[in-house]
Every structure is written in C-alpha cells, then in structure tokens.
Amino acid sequence: MEDNKLKAPFAGLVYGQIIYWGVMFASLIVIIGSVMAFITRNNYVPVSYWLSLVWAGKSPSQIWSGITGSLPMGHWYFSHLMTGDGLAAFGISLAVFSVVPALFLSSAVLFKDGDKLYGSLALICGIIVLTGVLGLIPIG
Amino acid sequence: MSGAIEKKGEDGKQRARRKRRGIFTRLVSSVPELTILILLLVGGYTVMAVFSKVQGTQILDPFSIWLIIVGSFLISTAIAIIAVIAGIGGGVIFTPIMLGFTSMDSLIIRATGLVVAMFGGLISSGPFMKSRLANLRVVFFCGVPITIGALAGSVCAIYLHDALGAVGDGMVRLSLGILMLVIAWFLFTGGGKTEYPEPDRIDPLSKKLGLEGSYWEGSLGKVVDYQLVRALPGAFIFIFLGFVGGFFGMGGGAFLTATLNLVMMAPVKIAAACSGVLLAISDATAIWTYITYGALVAILAAPWMLGHVVGGILGAHLLIRIRAGFVRKILIFILILSSVKLIARGLEGTFGIHIPILG
Numbered sequence: 001m002e003d004n005k006l007k008a009p010f011a012g013l014v015y016g017q018i019i020y021w022g023v024m025f026a027s028l029i030v031i032i033g034s035v036m037a038f039i040t041r042n043n044y045v046p047v048s049y050w051l052s053l054v055w056a057g058k059s060p061s062q063i064w065s066g067i068t069g070s071l072p073m074g075h076w077y078f079s080h081l082m083t084g085d086g087l088a089a090f091g092i093s094l095a096v097f098s099v100v101p102a103l104f105l106s107s108a109v110l111f112k113d114g115d116k117l118y119g120s121l122a123l124i125c126g127i128i129v130l131t132g133v134l135g136l137i138p139i140g
Numbered sequence: 141m142s143g144a145i146e147k148k149g150e151d152g153k154q155r156a157r158r159k160r161r162g163i164f165t166r167l168v169s170s171v172p173e174l175t176i177l178i179l180l181l182v183g184g185y186t187v188m189a190v191f192s193k194v195q196g197t198q199i200l201d202p203f204s205i206w207l208i209i210v211g212s213f214l215i216s217t218a219i220a221i222i223a224v225i226a227g228i229g230g231g232v233i234f235t236p237i238m239l240g241f242t243s244m245d246s247l248i249i250r251a252t253g254l255v256v257a258m259f260g261g262l263i264s265s266g267p268f269m270k271s272r273l274a275n276l277r278v279v280f281f282c283g284v285p286i287t288i289g290a291l292a293g294s295v296c297a298i299y300l301h302d303a304l305g306a307v308g309d310g311m312v313r314l315s316l317g318i319l320m321l322v323i324a325w326f327l328f329t330g331g332g333k334t335e336y337p338e339p340d341r342i343d344p345l346s347k348k349l350g351l352e353g354s355y356w357e358g359s360l361g362k363v364v365d366y367q368l369v370r371a372l373p374g375a376f377i378f379i380f381l382g383f384v385g386g387f388f389g390m391g392g393g394a395f396l397t398a399t400l401n402l403v404m405m406a407p408v409k410i411a412a413a414c415s416g417v418l419l420a421i422s423d424a425t426a427i428w429t430y431i432t433y434g435a436l437v438a439i440l441a442a443p444w445m446l447g448h449v450v451g452g453i454l455g456a457h458l459l460i461r462i463r464a465g466f467v468r469k470i471l472i473f474i475l476i477l478s479s480v481k482l483i484a485r486g487l488e489g490t491f492g493i494h495i496p497i498l499g
C-alpha cells in the first residue's frame with residue numbers, strides 16, 4: 001500500500017529521464033566539438049579569436065562584427081555542424097533543448113492518464129520554451 | 141598502551157580508506173555513464189593539449205587558451221559540487237564573481253551564467269522525479285509563470301545592454317551586487333525556513349489545483365504528506381523570480397526554495413528539489429534569447445557545461461559526506477566579497493564614482 005503511494009508518477013519519470021539522457025548524449029557531442037576545435041583547423045571561427053576577444057572584454061556585437069559583420073540573430077551553428085565550434089554550440093543547444101520534448105511527452109502522458117489540467121500546464125510550459133527556441137520575440 | 145592506540149589509529153585509517161573505496165565503487169557501478177564521461181573528458185583534454193593546432197594571439201598564447209578551457213572545467217565542477225551541497229544554483233557563484241572580477245562583457249557572462257545555473261538542475265531532474273522529491277504538479281504549475289518571467293527578463297537584458305552600453309552594464313553590476321547581499325543574508329539566517337510547515341488554512345485555488353503530495357522522509361522513518369497553499373501569490377512571485385533569473389543570468393535558487401517553503405508552505409526538501417527543476421526550466425527558456433543573439437560563446441561555455449554535468453552528479457552523491465554548514469559559510473564569504481566588488485564597479489560604471497577597492 002505504502003509502496004504504491006510512493007511510486008513516482010510515470011509522467012515525472014518520462015520528464016526526468018528524457019532530460020538526463022538528453023544532457024548525457026549532448027555532453028558527448030560537446031566533448032567531440034571541443035576536441036575538434038582544438039586539434040583541427042576546421043572551425044567556423046578560430047578558437048583563439050573567440051577567447052581573445054571575450055577575454056579582452058569585447059561585446060557580442062563587436063565580436064560578431066569581425067566574423068559576419070552583424071549579430072547572428074538565429075541558430076548560426078546549424079549551417080556549421082561539421083566544424084568544431086559549431087558542433088560544440090549545437091551540443092549545448094541540444095542539451096538545453098531536451099527540456100522541450102520532456103515537457104511535451106510528459107504532457108502527453110498526463111493527458112493519457114486523464115489529468116487534463118496539468119497536461120495543459122506542461123504543454124503551455126513547452127510552448128513558452130519553444131517560443132524562446134524559435135526566437136519569436138524580437139530582440140536587439 | 142601506545143601500541144594499542146597506534147593499532148586503533150591504523151584500524152580507523154583502514155576503515156576510512158575502505159569507506160572511501162566503497163563510495164567510489166558504488167559511484168562507478170551505480171552511475172557508469174559518469175565514469176565514461178570523466179574518462180572521455182580526461183582523454184579529450186589530454187588530446188587537446190598534445191595535438192593542439194590553436195594559434196596564439198597578442199592577447200593569449202596557445203597554452204593560456206588550453207589553460208582557460210581546462211581551468212574553467214575544473215572550477216565549474218567545484219562550483220557545481222558546492223552549489224549542490226549548499227542547495228543553490230551555480231549561477232549565484234559564477235555570475236557575480238565573473239562580473240565583479242573580470243573585464244568580460246556582461247552579456248557574455250550572463251549567457252554563460254545561465255549555462256552554469258541550469259545544468260545542475262537539468263541533470264538532477266531525473267533523480268528528483270524518481271525519488272518524488274520534485275512534485276510534478278508543483279513544477280508544472282510554477283513552471284508557467286517562471287518561464288514567462290524568464291523570457292521577459294532575457295529580452296529586457298538584451299535591450300538594456302544595447303540601449304545603455306557601459307552605463308547599463310554598471311547598473312547591472314550595481315543591482316546584482318545588492319541582490320547578492322540579500323542572498324548572502326538569506327543563506328546566513330537560513331531564510332527562516334521550516335522543515336515541515338503546517339498551513340493554518342488551505343485556500344480554495346490551491347485545493348482545487350491539488351497541489352499536494354507525499355514523500356518518504358528517511359530521518360523520520362515515515363511518509364510525510366503535505367499540501368501547498370497560496371497558489372496565486374506564489375505564481376506572481378515566480379514571474380518576478382523568473383525575470384530576475386533571465387535578466388541577471390543566474391537562477392536565484394535560494395529565492396525559489398524560500399518562496400516554495402515560506403509562502404507556499406512546501407516542506408524544505410520538496411522546496412529545494414522543486415526549485416532545482418524549476419531553475420532548469422526557467423533558465424532553459426531564458427538562454428535561447430542569448431543564444432540567438434550570439435552572446436553564448438560555445439567554446440567558452442562548453443567546459444562550464446561539462447563541469448556542471450560532472451559536478452552535479454558527483455555533488456548529489458557526495459552530499460552526505462560533507463558538512464553543509466561549512467560550505468554555506470564559504471559561500472556567504474564569496475557572495476559578500478563579490479557583492480562589494482560588484483557594487484564598487486557598479487557605482488563606477490553608472491555614476492562615474494571611482495572606489496579603489498579590491499584592486
């Protein structure tokens with residue numbers, strides 16, 4: 001009886017496990033990207049350029065003006081996945097993005113279990129995060 | 141007699157060694173993915189040192205660049221362990237120190253700070269959900285206002301940075317310095333937290349939402365039932381806390397825990413676990429504004445992320461071995477020191493008042 005009471009809800013397990021393994025997988029990509037950035041010259045922007053300007057206190061607009069002339073205003077790494085820094089940026093984004101499928105799948109489980117209120121709240125959370133991912137709010 | 145004492149001492153040492161070996165073996169067998177990750181990291185950083193093709197610049201030579209990456213990873217791991225033990229987000233340590241003591245741009249620091257604040261919470265979401273310490277209903281109910289606030293906060297940060305430049309940076313440093321003093325005070329007093337709060341009355345909204353649950357409390361050896369109250373005021377506070385997190389690039393986990401515990405009357409363990417999961421959701425919302433703007437420098441953020449993944453898991457497993465009170469004292473000292481420096485630099489940047497303090 002008590003065991004049943006302490007059983008974690010399936011929607012919670014789905015949420016937690018998707019994020020955990022999503023972050024683990026993304027970490028591997030980040031490691032590969034970082035190593036690639038150091039041991040090959042195959043980078044979108046040289047490592048020394050990134051770090052030297054950051055270290056010197058340059059702002060993102062000053063840094064990017066030397067790369068593309070203006071701020072990326074989007075997911076620049078998608079078109080540079082075969083480069084070290086592009087792959088590292090993709091890995092970090094993928095780890096952060098794991099929250100979105102976790103929220104949506106957890107919401108689906110809650111709906112399936114008949115918990116429409118919390119299924120809807122999880123769905124709304126997911127949509128808000130997705131708004132950030134897609135950059136739907138104009139910035140800069 | 142002395143021989144007996146020596147023998148006793150040796151037995152104690154052997155016991156401690158066995159215990160340490162026991163923890164290590166348990167950790168390796170129960171979290172094999174952590175072992176694989178650590179081995180890959182050690183191998184990766186070695187390969188990066190030996191086969192580096194990075195060229196130096198006038199500002200940094202190749203060895204300094206490698207040192208920044210490896211140093212960031214090691215410091216990040218240490219911060220994650222400290223943060224888990226102290227029950228806060230790593231951003232509270234990272235962001236003020238970097239803003240106070242380096243000349244790096246505030247937007248880049250805040251973007252990296254969100255990575256630091258988020259990954260401890262992300263990686264602990266699974267274990268917290270499994271142990272029922274994180275209540276799914278509480279997380280999704282508070283998740284909506286905190287993500288709205290976080291998104292608004294991150295957008296405002298970019299606007300203020302673009303519109304006010306150096307003065308805006310000064311204002312950020314000044315207000316963050318004051319905020320750090322408040323957090324240090326919270327940690328010092330414990331925020332008046334109560335282990336198992338008992339609400340006098342349950343408001344109709346909280347009852348209707350069913351913000352309740354139960355968990356196994358090991359220290360009492362029984363199941364503890366709880367009911368959260370004040371859902372509406374709690375939601376409004378979470379909008380504000382989300383905004384602060386998104387704007388400053390740190391989670392403010394201490395405030396989240398205090399809100400859940402003191403306002404909504406969640407038991408302290410539940411409040412701490414839910415705040416970790418909520419911190420991850422809100423920062424995962426805010427960070428996209430910084431990523432799409434171009435303020436997240438992946439090469440710099442990568443070791444901070446990896447350090448928090450490793451440190452987050454290690455911290456959770458080592459938690460019981462270290463006295464949390466001692467870690468809290470260190471943390472309060474760090475917070476006060478960085479807040480003094482932040483206020484001094486904030487006054488300088490905002491009003492042009494030069495205060496020769498801490499170098």
